[in-house]
Amino acid sequence: MKLGIDAAKKAGGVCEAVVCYTGDVANPKKTKYTLEYYLDFVDQLVAEGIHVLGIKDMAGLLKPEAAKLLIGAIRKKYPDLPIHVHSHDTAGISTASMIAAAQAGADVVDVAIDSMSGLTSQPPMGAVCSALEQTHLGTGIRYEDIQALNMYWSQVRLLYSCFEANVRAADSSVFEHEMPGGQYTNLMFQASQLGLGTQWSEVKKKYVEANELCGDIIKVTPSSKVVGDFAQWMVQNKLSKEDVLERADQLDFPSSVVEFFQGYLGQPVGGFPEPLRSKVIRNKPRIEGRPGASLAPVDFKKIKAELRSKFGKHITDADVTSYVMYPKVFEEYQAFLEKYGDLSVIPTRYFLGRPDVNTEMMIDIEKGKTLIIRLMAVGPVIEGRAQRDVWFEVNGEVRALSVDDKNSAVETVSREKATSDPGSVGAPMSGVVVEVRVKEGIEIKKGDPICVLSAMKMESAVTAPVSGHIKRVVVHEGDSINQGDLVVEIVH
Missing domain, CATH: 3.20.20.70 (Aldolase class I)
Structure with a gap:
């Protein structure tokens, strides 16, 4: 501080x-x-x-x-x-x-x-x-x-x-689980998206255990995310506090949990619990003292020039600091602006709700410029494309565009499940594959990273449970997979 x-x-x-x-x-x-x-x-x-x-x-x-x-x-x-x-x-x-x-x-x-x-x-x-x-x-x-x-x-x-979150009344169990108010409803939503909505009471119990495993830490962003990720991961994998302590050197923990134990969030009051810390981070580096002290200085002028070259001269100092903290999110946002423009000018009731046919909307895009938009018609779902054609009238001129129909039937991909063989590596949680770090035929050692999964801001690295060589890689970046789906096969 x-x-x-x-x-x-x-x-x-x-x-x-x-x-x-x-x-x-x-x-x-x-x-x-x-x-x-x-x-x-x-x-x-x-x-x-x-x-x-x-x-x-x-x-x-x-x-x-x-x-x-x-x-x-x-x-x-x-x-x-x-x-x-x-x-x-x-x-x-x-x-x-x-x-x-x-x-x-x-x-x-x-x-x-x-x-x-x-x-x-x-x-x-x-x-x-x-x-x-x-x-x-x-x-x-x-x-x-x-x-x-x-x-x-x-x-x-x-x-x-x-x-609105589905929180109807006060919850005095907070004196037990100590979940921050800013996290409570977010974690409830994340649990629902991860298929744990009916196990919310169990998530709260595991939050207590996860906090104890971390050493009873002060829970505030980002340390609260560590405990939340830890708790949901324990529920997903049906793990007790005792299971974690006993099998820590064999489990694939969420990335946020591993980074916490490495010391990327700083040193907690009372230090890290051992031997759990050593079992979680294994051969990864440890950060002692203030994490930022070992970071290379940031060249803000250079980054601003690079961002302006890539996205245009509208980049501000605030944009630069946003990029430094959240580079991936910032680039995704700039891509969104490039595709859709500044949607903040659209009144909330029009942005969140579908307009009625023949109802006019007035949108001020800048001082002195107003668009009068009227929805004319919505076409049927286009076969094979899961899209609809939509016709608008914009300041008296007819415009047509195609939009995705998210309610259209989506083909369900049936994936191979991992077996009980140690070399048959399954996904520890449901999520999206954000990175694949191995190729077929390469040698791999126990504990080496295979891929990274992400679900509701929680990332988890899948590591090799045994040494050997990669026979098959059955996932690709961008794939959505479920817990237990086969990720790779290792011949050991």
């Missing part, structure tokens, strides 16, 4: 350093992340000259009594330090906790407008402000102003209702 703190201060910014909260400082049985741990952390941050201290409760674990203890202790030690508290309302307790934090000395607490609040979001603004009325902590925010905003955002939310 020191690197970021120094950079923010040198740039003339207001530096808010954040302590991520997990565990329960009010529970004497919780002995890893104690009040003393947090106070020591705050001492180190204050010594670096931070301007604001943030307490980030990613999962909504901060109970009122814990908030009173933690914030009260920090305020007593640092009476002039601005304190900002962030939480999630997964268990339904956050309103009480934020009030307790304010009463203990917090200067700022995060809330959400009522229509966007609660559950895995933040506590409702209306409730917190109303509870503090007629006290010395009154916010001065008028009820009428909150309701005006609330009505607006409730209508906006309706437009996106098709993306």
Whole structure:
């Protein structure tokens, strides 16, 4: 964190350093992340000259009594330090906790407008402000102003209702699994896409075990993804915590889990659990200390020139930083823009919902330029192409185009399954083959990578369970395969 703190201060910014909260400082049985741990952390941050201290409760674990203890202790030690508290309302307790934090000395607490609040979001603004009325902590925010905003955002939310997670009520099991609010609904959706939707309760249980296997870590992006990938992988492969510990040197772990144990996310509090770490990473390199310290410097000017040469002069400094962090995603987005243009100009109700025939849509593509579009007709499915012809009228001119019909029948490919023979290597999970690293006829050693699978942002390398030579490679990049499908055959 020191690197970021120094950079923010040198740039003339207001530096808010954040302590991520997990565990329960009010529970004497919780002995890893104690009040003393947090106070020591705050001492180190204050010594670096931070301007604001943030307490980030990613999962909504901060109970009122814990908030009173933690914030009260920090305020007593640092009476002039601005304190900002962030939480999630997964268990339904956050309103009480934020009030307790304010009463203990917090200067700022995060809330959400009522229509966007609660559950895995933040506590409702209306409730917190109303509870503090007629006290010395009154916010001065008028009820009428909150309701005006609330009505607006409730209508906006309706437009996106098709993306709503199926979370209907508070979930106090968060105090056990400690899943961050920002991950909870995403992981639920991923589990559904991986065919684990009916096993969500099992995923939550495995999340607890996966966290324990990682050493009871602070779960916030990207470490929370490690635990989530680990948990879903355990459910997919029907593995218990004991199975993982016993067979770790034989299992193909998700890439994020391997990289965590290598040290690419830094050093966790208390260090890595051994011998599990050694069994997971095997002969891969270990990163000690801050991972970024060993990275080569980034030449932003050179990258900007390369991106402008490839995509055009519209590339900005923000685009460059996006590319540096997520090169593949950025290139896919630029390809999307090249094909479809900037779709952000299309009003949400038209973008997400199919327009009715003969209904006009008005789209402002830039200042002073408006397209008046009317859907005229939708043709039948074109045999053999799984497409339909669609006719539009654009500012009075008729346009026709062909679009894919995703509801058309898709040919199902029946794939060969792996057998019980050790050389018959099957897919450890369902997903898409993103990389094949072997060819037929080559020699391979036990533990060498064969291919990489990806499913819902979770990548997993398939490695050779035995030494020998590759007899057959039956998958290709881009193939969609199911768990247990044959990947390669090894003669051993």
